[in-house]
Amino acid sequence: MRQHSRITVFTPAYNRSHTLPKTLESLKRQKNKQFKWLIVDDGSTDNTKKLVQQWLKENYGFEIKYIYKENGGMHTAHNVAYENIDTELNICIDSDDCLAEDAIDKILTFWDSHEHENYAGIIGLDSDLNGNLIGKDLGDLKETTLSGYYNQGGFGDKKLVYRTDIINEYPPYPIFEGERYVGLNYKYILIDQNYKLLVLNEVLCNVEYQLDGSTNNMWKQYYNNPRGFAFLRKFYMQYNNSLKRDIMDCIHYVSSSLLANNPNFIKESPKKLLTILCIPFGYLFKFLVIRKGKTS
Template sequence: MIFLTVFTPAYNRASTLPRTYESLCDQECKEFIWLIVDDGSTDETASLVKEWQKKENGFEIQYIYKKNGGMHTAHNVAYENIHTELNVCIDSDDRMAKGAVKKIKTAWLKVRNKNYAGLIGLDADMNTGRIIGKGFPDGLKETTLGGYYASGGEGDKKLVYRTDVINSVPQYPVFEGEKYVGLVYKYTLIDQKYKLFVMNDVLCDVEYQTDGSSNTMFRQYLKNPKGFAFLRKVAMTYPTSKKRLIRDCIHYCSSSLIAGNKKYIVESPRKLLTVLCTPLGCILTSIIRKKAINN
């Protein structure tokens, strides 16, 4: 029974995608579909996938090509085409951890009737084997993603969502001329209704690329201000702490100023706080512009 779709957004990752493929071939449990959403690659991604589709892999490989629009738009296309009960994103430069599919299935069968949004597991550095950030505290059985970080959690975590739940909240918005909206948008909305069951297991081995979004963030702020302002508005609507609320408001002011949005105070869910944070937003904008040049 196919219960899981592993989806992989890919943009010019023909050099690293084979290790993702190999990690899936190595899975003991093959009850999954691999969906590659090609976000407008100009390298050998398409030909690589065609060769893999001809092989007896033990699992189905689906491939969708789309015009380049950014990671969030690839996620939108993936969710439109996923029909299995669960889904998980494994990036095109990462590997699914050994035995991860079987661990996901075992954990889910235990809790599938308890109305969880899905599962949350661990990422590990593929070169050292060390957990990214922190593992889960002993005894933690369930959490929201935002709640985990608000309580001191650290590092990226691997999220396995029910497909009906991930599709019950709106798609990632698309802003003309921009190619970035944080994936946490959907997760934040889901947090308001559901919790995740905690798996203290490594589900993904990761390696951060020098051209990845996490390493070009200051330039991303300048290129995608509407997307960032949108995300900060959501965070301000559902704050996890007062400290985080103020930080998000400062960033909202900065991104709005970069975008040239003169109505940002009126559009803010925290209007008075936005007025107070505007001077700090101006300072942050100057810092971002300088950092973008140096990075």
């Protein structure tokens, strides 16, 4: 018998029929079944659909929902997920990752034990499949923003649980025709401006980075998605808290704008003088992106 769902675990998937069963097994091991599993198939050409259709016939104690969409990249799968989530909370578990032991119960128990009306959700930890922590833990923090954590010296991927109503207060990820990448932290940074996250200093997800995943192919991403990256770097420059970060983002912005053949990038920049100063370095970085992006 299925329990009432309070949180949606959503999984964007592109040609991951070989890893999705591992994700499913981690969900089946959850003692607390008050969740739904939403799989957003981003135009897979393998047997993902056939595999999930088999699972839909089974009763694992939680609802499975499957949505197919044309391939558009991870951020577009997130857009579709947020449009279709109807639970209070949501958490993204990638198609090559596992939900940690008893993660659902930890999340819901923690959420219920705190006054959470003014918070956007929860920030927790990631580990690898062997239990080794990814990056730095959350220490003695009780609340933080994602940006604030990294600005104070934190590092490594963290697992985010968001209130669905709050994440849908903000614009969807922009889509650039012919491109398939916009960084997910676009929405997270916007949320940081108005809300904090409760800190749950426990592992919620066990991750595995695939050789063909976006993390391991960033040079190719830079090369193939220049408008998306120019948008993101321009966005970052509006919220950075250090000159060093501004300079780095500005060089990337110039490089991506040149790759996108945008003649108006100086006029469109939020920091025009710095953009002009970074043009020589942006040209150099552009050539590096072309060289590495074509060979990666």
